[in-house]
Amino acid sequence: MNRRLAIKQVLIFAGAMALLPSCLREEGKVSIQLQHLDISATQEKLLEEIAELIIPKTNTPGAKDLKLHLFVLKMLDDCYDKKEQESFLKGLQAFEGLAGAELKEKLIEANSGKPGLAKEVGDFYAIMKSRTIGGYLNSKYVMSNLVIWELVPGRYNGYFPVKTA
Amino acid sequence: MSKKQHTYDAIVIGSGISGGWAAKEFTEKGLKTLVLERGRDVKHLIDYPTTNKYPYEFEHRGELTLAIRKENPVVSKCYAFREDAMHFFVKDKEHPYVQEKPFDWIRGYQVGGKSLLWARQTQRWSDFDFEGPLRDDFAVDWPIRHKDLDSWYSYVEQFAGISGNKDGLAELPDGDFLPAFPLNAVEDYFKKTLKEKYTGRHVISSRCAHLSQPRQVHFDQGRGKCQNRNLCQRGCPFGGYFSSNASTLPWAAKTGNLTLKPFSVVESVIYDEKLGKASGVRVVDTNTKEVTEYFAKVIFVNAAAINTNLILLNSTSSRFPNGLGNDSGVLGKYVAFHNYSARISAEYEGLKEFTTDGRNPSDGGYIPRFRNLLKQETDFKRGYAAGFSAYRSPERDTSGMGTDLKSQLLNKHLGPWQVGSHMMGETIPKKSNYVKLDKDQKDQWGIPLLRISVDYDDNDAKMKKDYLEQMTEMFTEAGFKNIKPNDGGQAPGLDIHEMGGARMGHDPKTSVLNKWNQLHDCKNVFVTDGACMTSTSTQNPSLTYMALTARAVDYAVQQMKKGEL
Numbered sequence: 001m002n003r004r005l006a007i008k009q010v011l012i013f014a015g016a017m018a019l020l021p022s023c024l025r026e027e028g029k030v031s032i033q034l035q036h037l038d039i040s041a042t043q044e045k046l047l048e049e050i051a052e053l054i055i056p057k058t059n060t061p062g063a064k065d066l067k068l069h070l071f072v073l074k075m076l077d078d079c080y081d082k083k084e085q086e087s088f089l090k091g092l093q094a095f096e097g098l099a100g101a102e103l104k105e106k107l108i109e110a111n112s113g114k115p116g117l118a119k120e121v122g123d124f125y126a127i128m129k130s131r132t133i134g135g136y137l138n139s140k141y142v143m144s145n146l147v148i149w150e151l152v153p154g155r156y157n158g159y160f161p162v163k164t165a
Numbered sequence: 166m167s168k169k170q171h172t173y174d175a176i177v178i179g180s181g182i183s184g185g186w187a188a189k190e191f192t193e194k195g196l197k198t199l200v201l202e203r204g205r206d207v208k209h210l211i212d213y214p215t216t217n218k219y220p221y222e223f224e225h226r227g228e229l230t231l232a233i234r235k236e237n238p239v240v241s242k243c244y245a246f247r248e249d250a251m252h253f254f255v256k257d258k259e260h261p262y263v264q265e266k267p268f269d270w271i272r273g274y275q276v277g278g279k280s281l282l283w284a285r286q287t288q289r290w291s292d293f294d295f296e297g298p299l300r301d302d303f304a305v306d307w308p309i310r311h312k313d314l315d316s317w318y319s320y321v322e323q324f325a326g327i328s329g330n331k332d333g334l335a336e337l338p339d340g341d342f343l344p345a346f347p348l349n350a351v352e353d354y355f356k357k358t359l360k361e362k363y364t365g366r367h368v369i370s371s372r373c374a375h376l377s378q379p380r381q382v383h384f385d386q387g388r389g390k391c392q393n394r395n396l397c398q399r400g401c402p403f404g405g406y407f408s409s410n411a412s413t414l415p416w417a418a419k420t421g422n423l424t425l426k427p428f429s430v431v432e433s434v435i436y437d438e439k440l441g442k443a444s445g446v447r448v449v450d451t452n453t454k455e456v457t458e459y460f461a462k463v464i465f466v467n468a469a470a471i472n473t474n475l476i477l478l479n480s481t482s483s484r485f486p487n488g489l490g491n492d493s494g495v496l497g498k499y500v501a502f503h504n505y506s507a508r509i510s511a512e513y514e515g516l517k518e519f520t521t522d523g524r525n526p527s528d529g530g531y532i533p534r535f536r537n538l539l540k541q542e543t544d545f546k547r548g549y550a551a552g553f554s555a556y557r558s559p560e561r562d563t564s565g566m567g568t569d570l571k572s573q574l575l576n577k578h579l580g581p582w583q584v585g586s587h588m589m590g591e592t593i594p595k596k597s598n599y600v601k602l603d604k605d606q607k608d609q610w611g612i613p614l615l616r617i618s619v620d621y622d623d624n625d626a627k628m629k630k631d632y633l634e635q636m637t638e639m640f641t642e643a644g645f646k647n648i649k650p651n652d653g654g655q656a657p658g659l660d661i662h663e664m665g666g667a668r669m670g671h672d673p674k675t676s677v678l679n680k681w682n683q684l685h686d687c688k689n690v691f692v693t694d695g696a697c698m699t700s701t702s703t704q705n706p707s708l709t710y711m712a713l714t715a716r717a718v719d720y721a722v723q724q725m726k727k728g729e730l
Contacts, residue, residue: 053566053567054570055570055571056567058568058571062571074224074225075225075228078232079225079228079230129566134226136574137574140219142575147559147575147577149220151217151219152392152393152394153393153523154392154393156522156525158350158352158519158521158525159519161519162517162519
């Protein structure tokens with residue numbers, strides 16, 4: 001085996017190793033690395049659906065396209081305490097097994113703060129919604145295309161005219 | 166290494182805003198100068214890892230993780246300690262201290278110190294400030310007045326680059342300014358309202374250390390025009406704001422007279438009993454813990470107010486058993502700060518034909534002190550300055566979900582103007598507000614821990630009440646609605662304007678430093694950082710430290726030439 005081929009094979013092998021965990025996953029684990037949370041792929045899928053219902057795709061990308069549910073998980077994992085995380089997961093249970101119109105209906109209930117809803121459903125939804133919104137507004141897509149954030153404005157105008165009416 | 170190899174003309178302890186100035190002045194005057202910095206090196210441009218990142222490039226979009234907040238209950242309270250700049254702050258565990266009373270000690274241990282992180286507000290002091298203690302009978306009389314600093318203020322303003330207007334106010338002397346960043350429509354409106362309805366209350370464009378229009382001296386420093394990024398705490402790739410890193414230190418290095426040693430914490434200043442003056446400093450390498458002594462004819466202590474107190478208190482000898490230059494016994498006492506514990510917000514429905522575009526690095530408006538200015542008029546001493554700024558953002562109703570929510574998040578329809586102000590109150594230096602060395606506990610470098618005992622008093626409470634009342638009244642006069650006073654409070658320290666402990670004064674019996682920032686009792690040691698402050702007044706203090714430093718170096722070098730030091 002010549003040296004070049006050997007190196008190439010090593011590289012291919014390394015690439016395969018990097019891919020392996022996701023290839024082997026069945027019910028498996030979530031697709032991002034989490035320190036504290038134990039989230040199944042099914043739960044991940046559900047969170048993805050919920051995020052999409054909060055911020056859907058229109059003529060511009062929605063939560064699914066921007067993977068906002070992964071941002072929610074990242075923030076939940078790193079920025080909340082155990083109690084808040086547990087409450088989030090407990091609240092999530094109320095949505096498990098639901099899909100389509102049923103899921104949407106349950107979310108609308110949570111969003112309207114319908115009386116009688118379990119406290120953890122409210123806790124779950126508060127985090128889910130606020131972090132989905134935060135992830136959306138701070139996403140590369142939105143900051144580059146819809147609500148532009150400038151790294152180097154180079155100007156300040158304190159009397160910038162606004163069209164009224 | 167021999168003593169000779171460790172000998173310099175001047176030693177400067179600390180590389181922050183005042184240490185950087187001392188380094189520049191000494192090296193320009195031809196003195197071989199050693200600058201000792203306890204933290205790591207931070208090179209301009211090279212060591213600003215986050216400076217060009219977009220918000221979405223931060224793992225947590227700027228937010229602190231729970232683990233970081235839990236490990237750092239003190240520094241996490243600082244507004245600038247966020248994902249983009251947390252590498253420039255001292256973490257709580259790195260250098261512990263004892264809080265006899267709650268005190269949030271915010272520190273930046275690196276080359277450049279807190280000059281990388283400061284809020285860049287640069288208002289001069291007037292004689293209403295310097296004459297405060299004498300007129301209102303507290304602390305001791307300042308041994309200087311504005312006339313002593315006037316030319317030095319101009320000197321540092323020209324080099325650092327200060328943007329501002331010549332406002333013609335006796336209480337806030339004009340300086341040598343670059344063009345001001347303008348007030349916006351509502352800031353201007355509030356300015357006009359105060360002018361019409363009050364006597365002696367003004368809103369001016371905040372004067373700030375940003376290059377609105379650089380001059381040759383700034384280009385010579387390798388700095389360029391401020392680009393209105395308002396990401397200053399990350400370090401500026403344009404050198405748009407003044408820091409030791411962008412300005413004084415590279416300038417000093419160019420002379421060939423600068424030796425900069427990072428990772429070098431000063432344990433004490435060495436006093437030579439035979440010579441009757443200081444001979445050098447004892448330094449601990451923060452990594453290896455190795456102790457080295459460095460020698461010089463003159464020593465400037467610019468370790469930042471509280472650490473300067475620590476060094477002097479820890480510099481004991483048979484001549485000075487209670488700390489270097491502490492014959493008076495006041496060293497470490499009369500520590501004061503700025504009362505930033507109240508703010509107020511409101512809305513304004515008018516002027517909807519305008520908004521702002523781009524960003525204003527000056528932070529908007531500044532209201533110089535008006536309370537008790539010409540004469541005593543309240544039941545508390547002194548007064549407060551205040552920030553004032555206004556902005557608009559899109560009106561977003563986030564109560565819905567789905568397409569409705571999404572269109573709300575993207576709508577560009579602007580809500581009413583939001584206005585806000587925060588107080589910057591003068592606090593009265595008191596003997597009971599002090600720092601001292603812990604008798605038993607030491608830090609990882611073998612230096613005693615500090616005990617900090619600093620608190621608000623009744624005067625601060627009355628002043629805060631007055632600030633909120635007066636601002637509420639002024640906001641009401643301006644037709645602002647939904648006025649929300651907030652005295653949520655914060656511990657002293659979080660203002661990051663701690664001052665005093667080694668105050669200047671005429672009398673060696675009641676002060677530590679003379680009018681040249683020189684220890685009364687050990688003439689070749691100078692203190693020109695916040696520790697020297699006799700009183701605090703209301704202005705952000707850094708500009709005054711810069712001017713005091715340049716003046717003190719000039720004096721020290723003259724004295725050296727005369728053979729007096």
